[in-house]
Amino acid sequence: MTEKRKLAAFYLMIYLIIFFAIWIVRELAFRPIWLNQFDGFTFEILQTLTKLVVWALPAILLIKHFQNDMWVSLKDMFTNKPRWFKSAPVLLLVFFPLISAWVLHGEIAIRPSFVPITLVGAVVSSIFTEEIVFRGFLLNAMLKRMKPWIAISINSILFTLIHYPIWVYLGLDLVTVLSNSVQLIPM
Secondary structure, three states, rough: OOOHHHHHHHHHHHHHHHHHHHHHHHHHHHHHHEEEEEEEEHHHHHHHHHHHHHHHHHHHHHHOOOOOHHOOOHHHHHHHOOOHHHHHHHHHHHHHHHHHHHHHOOOOOOOOOOHHHHHHHHHHHHHHHHHHHHHHHHHHHHHHHOOOOHHHHHHHHHHHOOHHHHHHHOOOOOHHHHHHHHHHHOO
């Protein structure tokens, strides 16, 4: 391994350690305080802003800095056209709960507790930030250095682990989360 690649791998490890440490502290220390101190709108704004600052901004800067060590270049990430037909099965899974509710209950209802800003926060902070960190940066960097199945496996484990602090906060364990996930699969 060349000196430049060793340095890139070192930065990747440092990034992961700092990223996970900051996120664990944020989820376990600050989230409960914010929930008690702020209303739903302010809480969601804080959630979204911190996720953008802690997740997306460093990942984008690292992608830019190490663009020559990435499997897919920064330019190609935003210029490749999506293949919507290949995404159809995923879209069906996303809409499955809505279709099920319509078939089973004859309607799709919005809960009275629903706050529209939560949808914006979920889309911006979850979809954008998680994709840019885990696929745009981490998987992209790992694919350049290892076999695809190893990179994908490590990335999947890291993606699962980043959600662990919220499970702790909610009082869940991995077995409960996995069993709930299996219940979503139509039998």
